[in-house]
Amino acid sequence: MRDPRREPAGGVAAPAGRPPRARARSHGRGRGAPYLFLLPATVLFALFFALPIGYALWLSLHKVEVKGLGLGAGARAEVWAGVENHTAALTDSELLSGALRVLGYGAIVVPVMLGLALVFALMLDSEKVRGTRFTRLAIFLPYAVPGVVAALLWGFLYLPDVSPFHFVLDRLGMPQPDLLDGGPLYLALSNIAVWGGTGFNMIVIYTALRAIPAEVYEAARLDGATPLQTALRIKIPMVAPSLVLTFFFSIIATLQVFSEPTTLKPLTNSVSTTWSPLMKVYQDAFGKGDIHAAAAGAVLIAVATLLLSFGFLRAANSRTRQEEAR
Amino acid sequence: MSSLAVRKDAPAGITPGTAQGPPPARRRRIALVPTLTLALGALYCLLPVAWVVIAATKSGRELFSTFTFLPGTGLADNLSDLNAYRDGVYWTWMGNSALYAGLGALLSTAVSAVSGYALAIYRFRGRETVFNILMAGVLMPPVILAVPQYLLLAEADLTDSYASVLLPLVLSPYGVYLARIYAAAAVPADVVEAGRMDGAGEWRIFTRIALPMMVPGLVTVFLFQFVAVWNNFLLPYIMLSDDEKFPITLGLFTLLEQGANTPALYTLVITGALLAVGPLIALFLVVQRFWSLDLLSGAVKS
Numbered sequence: 001m002r003d004p005r006r007e008p009a010g011g012v013a014a015p016a017g018r019p020p021r022a023r024a025r026s027h028g029r030g031r032g033a034p035y036l037f038l039l040p041a042t043v044l045f046a047l048f049f050a051l052p053i054g055y056a057l058w059l060s061l062h063k064v065e066v067k068g069l070g071l072g073a074g075a076r077a078e079v080w081a082g083v084e085n086h087t088a089a090l091t092d093s094e095l096l097s098g099a100l101r102v103l104g105y106g107a108i109v110v111p112v113m114l115g116l117a118l119v120f121a122l123m124l125d126s127e128k129v130r131g132t133r134f135t136r137l138a139i140f141l142p143y144a145v146p147g148v149v150a151a152l153l154w155g156f157l158y159l160p161d162v163s164p165f166h167f168v169l170d171r172l173g174m175p176q177p178d179l180l181d182g183g184p185l186y187l188a189l190s191n192i193a194v195w196g197g198t199g200f201n202m203i204v205i206y207t208a209l210r211a212i213p214a215e216v217y218e219a220a221r222l223d224g225a226t227p228l229q230t231a232l233r234i235k236i237p238m239v240a241p242s243l244v245l246t247f248f249f250s251i252i253a254t255l256q257v258f259s260e261p262t263t264l265k266p267l268t269n270s271v272s273t274t275w276s277p278l279m280k281v282y283q284d285a286f287g288k289g290d291i292h293a294a295a296a297g298a299v300l301i302a303v304a305t306l307l308l309s310f311g312f313l314r315a316a317n318s319r320t321r322q323e324e325a326r
Numbered sequence: 327m328s329s330l331a332v333r334k335d336a337p338a339g340i341t342p343g344t345a346q347g348p349p350p351a352r353r354r355r356i357a358l359v360p361t362l363t364l365a366l367g368a369l370y371c372l373l374p375v376a377w378v379v380i381a382a383t384k385s386g387r388e389l390f391s392t393f394t395f396l397p398g399t400g401l402a403d404n405l406s407d408l409n410a411y412r413d414g415v416y417w418t419w420m421g422n423s424a425l426y427a428g429l430g431a432l433l434s435t436a437v438s439a440v441s442g443y444a445l446a447i448y449r450f451r452g453r454e455t456v457f458n459i460l461m462a463g464v465l466m467p468p469v470i471l472a473v474p475q476y477l478l479l480a481e482a483d484l485t486d487s488y489a490s491v492l493l494p495l496v497l498s499p500y501g502v503y504l505a506r507i508y509a510a511a512a513v514p515a516d517v518v519e520a521g522r523m524d525g526a527g528e529w530r531i532f533t534r535i536a537l538p539m540m541v542p543g544l545v546t547v548f549l550f551q552f553v554a555v556w557n558n559f560l561l562p563y564i565m566l567s568d569d570e571k572f573p574i575t576l577g578l579f580t581l582l583e584q585g586a587n588t589p590a591l592y593t594l595v596i597t598g599a600l601l602a603v604g605p606l607i608a609l610f611l612v613v614q615r616f617w618s619l620d621l622l623s624g625a626v627k628s
Contacts, residue, residue, distance in 0.1 A: 034453070120364060145607075149599050
């Protein structure tokens, strides 16, 4: 058996058709072992990933047809609907405005969260900074707070009767904006996501920064680079792969926003039951009981999410290649 | 690791062109901008936590009348109110969350360990295909999974049960990925080979030899999954209707929903939120020494 460490993660396994004869003795007995070891994961994947995805696709392509008065057995039948549900979802104004809301929300959350994460990571990594053990832990802490609880805490901090911001503004005699309505609502919701996600991404970027070999800095130091120049010209380009990865996963997570707006709903009338596309899917499935429309919505959201995130990945990759070519 | 220490501890005096003064003075100087920025960041992150600690001490009247960061006098009352609310259903929620997150993370770690080990150590037909298909699971938005999962579990009469929240989360593609990386780095192939020479079976080699070597990495997988399940809201929200089975996130949410009509429940929600974040933060402070966060980004110390 070859040393697995020597092998690139994405490497191709040895041609399995002809097992090396020298190893046949030790290999022969355990040949079925990897398949048995992978059995639980395979079964779980089939049951809880592949089957639901297939079922969602199937549902989205069908509809219920009611015959006659819809009474008695066989009066309701599921029939082929083609892309009928999908076109209906695509022209549904609720789903579309929800998608626009979430795109606006994501346009705030992703850059701000990752910008802060990058700045904090660079600062943790710079020299002569004090108290990094404490600040690193404090900034990472919100990761341990469930999204629902985070939304709940900030929700109370936004609530005019309880908010410290309103208290201070009131004392100063300044106007108090309603954070739970209109434009500020986007900022209020974005803030919850930024608060919850910055620390985790900061740690991922910081880890990548620490993996940069010291010799690289030595060269920069000899060239008389300032800390800012070192950060911009050396550190950021070297952690670019981590940045791309955090962007990629942040886009997926942000477009799926559900628990934060759902939690704020009881505190304000401005968050509708269909504020985000995911909430709309939930409403279709469990509010209206129209699982075919819900499935079509879910499929469209999944496709849009994957298109956006992979589109970003492609753009980022071609950009890096261009820079390498220069 | 060592390279980091070299870089950090190198006396600043070595730097050419030290015009700003003698080396010892420079070494003691603090970089103000980064230190202050990080302190501000920490303040921002701690603000809601500080608020909930103080707000939980206030009585319902004080909550709306006194300054936000002024401690109140109602902590004991709030706690006993919460304790008495619907015969202590709050503690049922906490227990449920501990069960979902603890058992779920344990099962998930076990599946990740055995799968990651198989993918790292053996070479067999279809290895990369299996791995790539499992990894595609990471990219699946939860929405396309959760609704059909509910409908399928409803067919099997399994919705509104503990299993409906536990089972869909047992397979964690990210956990398999981490376990594979860690097994490849921590379990030398010759050790596995030596086990075979001694006549040990494959399963025995895994449990007796490889598993102990993988423990540090598996701790990370466990904690990662524990947090993921503890923080999950969508799945229990869709699956459960019996509030005796609710995890804490869903319980607090329903409490808040009722509180929208009766502000008297606000103090319960706030006290409940404090008690809900407490254990997880404490867990973090304890385990962060053992938890190699480096592994989260796929880096393995060699």
